[in-house]
Each structure stands twice: as C-alpha cells, then as structure tokens.
Amino acid sequence: MAPDDQRVRSQQPGRRWPAAVRTDEEAGIQLNSETFLAALASCAAAEAIEEGFIHFNSMSKDYGIAPEMEHYVAMIQVLGNSEHLNEAVEYVEKLPFEPSAMIWECLMNLARMQGDLELEDRMEEILVLMDPSKAPAKPNVPLPKPVRRFGINHMLDGKNRLGEFRLPRSLDRSVIPKVKEQTYVPMTLDTCCMISTRRRRSRH
Numbered sequence: 001m002a003p004d005d006q007r008v009r010s011q012q013p014g015r016r017w018p019a020a021v022r023t024d025e026e027a028g029i030q031l032n033s034e035t036f037l038a039a040l041a042s043c044a045a046a047e048a049i050e051e052g053f054i055h056f057n058s059m060s061k062d063y064g065i066a067p068e069m070e071h072y073v074a075m076i077q078v079l080g081n082s083e084h085l086n087e088a089v090e091y092v093e094k095l096p097f098e099p100s101a102m103i104w105e106c107l108m109n110l111a112r113m114q115g116d117l118e119l120e121d122r123m124e125e126i127l128v129l130m131d132p133s134k135a136p137a138k139p140n141v142p143l144p145k146p147v148r149r150f151g152i153n154h155m156l157d158g159k160n161r162l163g164e165f166r167l168p169r170s171l172d173r174s175v176i177p178k179v180k181e182q183t184y185v186p187m188t189l190d191t192c193c194m195i196s197t198r199r200r201r202s203r204h
Contacts, residue, residue, distance in 0.1 A: 033065055040074035044081045052078035073106050080110030085119060101131040 036059050043052035056075055059065040072095065079088040088107060092099050108123035128135045 031063055031065075033059075033068060033071070036065065037070055037074060040071065040078060044074065044077040047078075047082040049078055049082050049084065069100060069102060073102055076103065076106050077110070080107070080114070083114060085111060085114055085116055089119070101127055101134065104130065105134065 036055055039055045040052055043049070043055065052075060056067065056071065059067055059071065076088050076091060079085075079091060085107075088110065092103055092107065095103075104123050104127040108120055108127055111117075111119040111123055124136070
C-alpha cells in the first residue's frame with residue numbers, strides 16, 4: 001500500500017493517531033507492526049478503549065498487517081488499564097488461538113494491579129500449569145535457633161534420665177549383684193540382735 005493511501009486512511013473520521021504515529025505519517029514512513037504497537041500502548045496509557053479497537057482492527061483490514069501475539073497482549077492491557085478486567089478475560093476466551101503464557105501472565109499482572117486477588121490466583125494457576133518456571137519463588141527465611149528452656153519439661157526430662165546417672169553405661173554388669181548385696185541388707189530379727197550385741201560390747 002502506498003504512503004499516500006495510508007495517510008488518507010489515517011485521516012478518516014474517528015481515527016486519532018498518537019503524536020509519534022502522526023509524525024511518521026507526515027514523514028511518509030510506512031506504518032508497520034511496531035507502529036501499531038506504539039499506538040496501542042498509547043491507547044492503554046490513555047485508557048482509550050474505543051480507539052484501541054479501531055487501530056487494532058485497521059491493522060489487517062486497512063493495512064494488511066496480521067496481528068501478532070504482542071498486539072493481542074497490548075489490547076488486553078488497553079482493557080485492563082481501564083479497569084475492565086472481566087472484558088479482558090472475555091476477550092482472551094474468544095481469541096482465535098490458544099492463549100499463550102504471555103497472555104495469562106499479562107492478565108495476572110493486571111489483576112494484581114487492580115487488586116483482584118481471586119482473578120490473580122486463577123491466572124497464576126493457569127500460568128504455572130503452562131510454564132512451571134513462572135511459579136512464585138518461596139521466600140528463603142532462615143529458621144530460628146532452638147531456645148533452651150528450663151521449665152517443667154526440662155525437669156521431667158531430668159527425672160526420666162535419672163537412671164543414666166545411677167547406672168553409668170560403662171559399669172560392668174557382672175558387679176551389679178554385689179553392689180546390691182552391699183547396699184541393701186534385709187532387716188530381720190537376727191540382724192537386730194547382732195547389731196544390739198555389737199553396740200553393748202563397744203560400750204565396755
């Protein structure tokens with residue numbers, strides 16, 4: 001298409017090009033895919049939904065330029081920046097192709113900006129299914145050091161370990177019966193008589 005034909009189409013009623021695009025038109029520069037990306041970005045910044053659709057539709061209809069993935073993402077941004085998230089989701093659902101991870105990520109970011117946590121979570125789930133590398137990184141928070149507390153648990157723990165102090169592990173098991181005989185003597189009647197006789201003899 002000749003530059004003169006493009007200039008005539010760009011001056012049609014209802015079509016308002018951004019300043020950068022008008023400059024290209026005046027200089028006779030042929031419009032291309034990048035030109036329309038710039039136009040759609042300007043519409044997104046100005047929240048100009050109607051003009052965004054006019055430029056998007058004119059790409060293929062008037063200039064024979066097939067929209068690429070970036071142009072569809074730009075249209076989603078045009079809708080999302082204008083706080084029309086539901087319309088942006090409907091637009092994605094009606095796309096003539098399977099939405100890519102780039103599109104779901106764009107919707108997720110727009111939902112986050114608009115404070116729509118439910119939609120953000122939905123878009124994040126779809127995005128991670130399509131591209132696991134997009135999963136949010138878990139924060140690397142160091143675990144606190146264990147604190148030694150001297151309370152009832154510590155006291156009970158000490159009681160449970162009392163046997164370790166009474167019977168060291170290094171003690172020969174063969175001497176245990178002898179230890180018991182020396183440490184404990186049954187107090188019978190004969191034993192009492194023997195102790196009483198020894199005490200009387202020691203006094204004399």
